[in-house]
Structures are given as structure tokens and as C-alpha cells.
Amino acid sequence: MSSHIIASDLGLDIPHFLQDVPIQQSLYTTLVRAPFTRPRREYRTLLSGLSFEIRQGERVAILGRNGAGKTTLLRVLTGAFEPTHGSLDIQGSRQALLNLGLGFNSEATVQENIYLRAIAMGMRGAEIRDVVVPVLEFSELADVANHRLATLSSGQRMRLGFAISTAVQHDIMLLDEWIGAGDAGFVEKAKQRMTSRVDGSKIVVLASHNFPLLRKVCTRGIVIDHGRMVYAGEIEDSIKEYKKIYQVDPVYIANKTGQ
Numbered sequence: 283m284s285s286h287i288i289a290s291d292l293g294l295d296i297p298h299f300l301q302d303v304p305i306q307q308s309l310y311t312t313l314v315r316a317p318f319t320r321p322r323r324e325y326r327t328l329l330s331g332l333s334f335e336i337r338q339g340e341r342v343a344i345l346g347r348n349g350a351g352k353t354t355l356l357r358v359l360t361g362a363f364e365p366t367h368g369s370l371d372i373q374g375s376r377q378a379l380l381n382l383g384l385g386f387n388s389e390a391t392v393q394e395n396i397y398l399r400a401i402a403m404g405m406r407g408a409e410i411r412d413v414v415v416p417v418l419e420f421s422e423l424a425d426v427a428n429h430r431l432a433t434l435s436s437g438q439r440m441r442l443g444f445a446i447s448t449a450v451q452h453d454i455m456l457l458d459e460w461i462g463a464g465d466a467g468f469v470e471k472a473k474q475r476m477t478s479r480v481d482g483s484k485i486v487v488l489a490s491h492n493f494p495l496l497r498k499v500c501t502r503g504i505v506i507d508h509g510r511m512v513y514a515g516e517i518e519d520s521i522k523e524y525k526k527i528y529q530v531d532p533v534y535i536a537n538k539t540g541q
């Protein structure tokens with residue numbers, strides 16, 4: 283079956299808690315009194331009115347400034363956040379490379395963590411057993427398979443996260459920047475694995491600030507600002523539109539988003 287992502291008027295409001303302490307108060311007010319003040323709950327709109335279609339074979343860039351909502355959109359596309367407005371129709375298995383260490387348990391062993399992560403990725407018993415050895419081999423961590431994760435270096439943990447996340451080919455690949463992990467030897471291996479997974483995916487969505495990479499991987503772009511879509515089109519035009527946002531410009535944003 284062919285894969286697609288169809289978002290219609292997609293929006294996300296989330297609650298968050300604010301500590302009402304004025305900036306630059308005394309040390310006492312900031313550190314001692316603040317924990318005893320009651321946090322205020324507010325709803326914040328992180329995404330609003332996003333409508334787009336991504337069809338099989340497409341490689342789409344998500345562009346936007348820091349805090350524009352790129353990662354949040356990817357999280358919605360992975361299913362980590364349920365949209366609070368509009369609809370999202372996704373056909374195809376998804377693989378997200380957003381945070382390599384997500385879901386790890388430092389007290390569990392390396393092998394146990396492979397199981398935990400594979401379960402979180404939606405894999406089943408036999409499938410999981412099949413990936414344990416390849417993951418240990420790829421990450422070069424077979425010698426420490428029964429060691430607690432907490433005893434590994436941060437580079438080793440990253441290698442493990444990368445090896446698990448890319449162990450299986452999925453239909454849709456969602457990337458927050460191009461992930462390269464580990465030391466010089468591993469980076470080369472990771473690069474080849476990433477290229478092969480991207481080439482094997484039916485749809486790729488890549489959020490990045492790296493224009494050469496976006497030009498190389500993507501054919502189309504979606505530009506977002508303040509959680510709203512301000513442009514969608516060919517990759518080169520999308521990069522141009524994204525650059526315009528830097529050159530000011532409250533009027534541009536107001537016109538494009540209707541805010």
C-alpha cells in the first residue's frame with residue numbers, strides 16, 4: 283500500500299506551568315520563595331492551521347527559526363503528541379530519529395535496553411529477538427551487552443541509540459537534523475546506514491537548518507513560523523522564503539499567517 287501524510291488544519295495546544303516570579307529578584311525570592319509559589323497553568327498554541335499533503339516518494343524539508351515548531355510538528359507526525367485540532371492521516375510505518383537517548387533506562391543492561399526500545403518502537407517478540415545481535419554488532423557493544431547502561435560512555439550510548447533507531451527499514455522517516463553519532467570510525471558507518479535508510483524510505487521529512495543537506499535530500503519544503511505554515515513549495519523557493527523571515531519582519535509574518 284502506498285504511504286502518505288495528510289494534515290488538515292492541524293493544531294496543537296498544550297498546557298504548561300508558569301512560575302510567576304518577576305525577573306531579577308533577590309536570590310531569596312528566586313530560589314527560596316519561588317518553589318512555594320503556586321505555578322499557574324496556561325494553554326499554549328504550538329501549532330496552528332497546518333494543512334499539507336506528502337505523497338509516496340517525496341522528501342520534504344521543514345524549515346523555520348529556532349522555536350518555530352519544527353520538532354513539535356515532527357513529534358505530532360510520530361504520534362508522540364495527539365493533535366488538538368484538525369486531522370492527521372498517516373499511512374505507512376514510521377521511524378523517528380528525533381532523540382537517540384529517548385526511552386533508555388540507565389539501570390537496565392544494554393541488552394534489556396534494546397528490548398525496551400524495540401517494544402517502544404512497536405516491534406513484536408520474534409522481530410525484537412532478530413534485531414538484538416545486529417544492534418549489538420553494529421554498535422560494537424557486544425562485549426558489554428550485560429553491563430548496566432549507566433556504566434557506558436555518552437558516545438557508546440549514542441551508538442546504541444543510533445543502532446536501535448535505524449535497525450529496521452520503515453516506510454516514513456522523520457528526522458530532526460541528520461544524525462551522525464560516535465567517533466570517526468563509527469560516523470562513517472552511521473553515514474552509510476543513514477543514507478541507506480533514507481534511500482529505502484517511501485517518505486522522508488527532515489527538519490534542519492543545514493541548506494546544503496536540505497538541497498541534497500529534499501525536493502520540497504514547508505516553512506513554518508510561530509507554529510504556522512508560511513510557505514510550501516520547491517526546496518529552493520522554500521529556502522528563499524525562510525531566509526526572508528530573518529530579514530525582519532513582523533509585516534511578512536502578519537501577512538502570511540493572518541496574525
Ligand SMILES: Nc1ncnc2c1ncn2[C@@H]1O[C@H](COP(=O)(O)OP(=O)(O)OP(=O)(O)O)[C@@H](O)[C@H]1O
Nearest residue numbers: 296298326328346347348349350351352353354355
Ligand atoms: N512541552 C512543551 N511545553 C511548552 N512549550 C513547548 C514544549 N515543547 C516545545 N515548546 C515550545 O514550542 C515552541 C516550538 O518548539 P520546537 O522545539 O518545536 O522548535 P523548533 O522549531 O524545533 O526549534 P529549534 O530550531 O530550536 O530546534 C518553542 O517556543 C518551545 O518553547
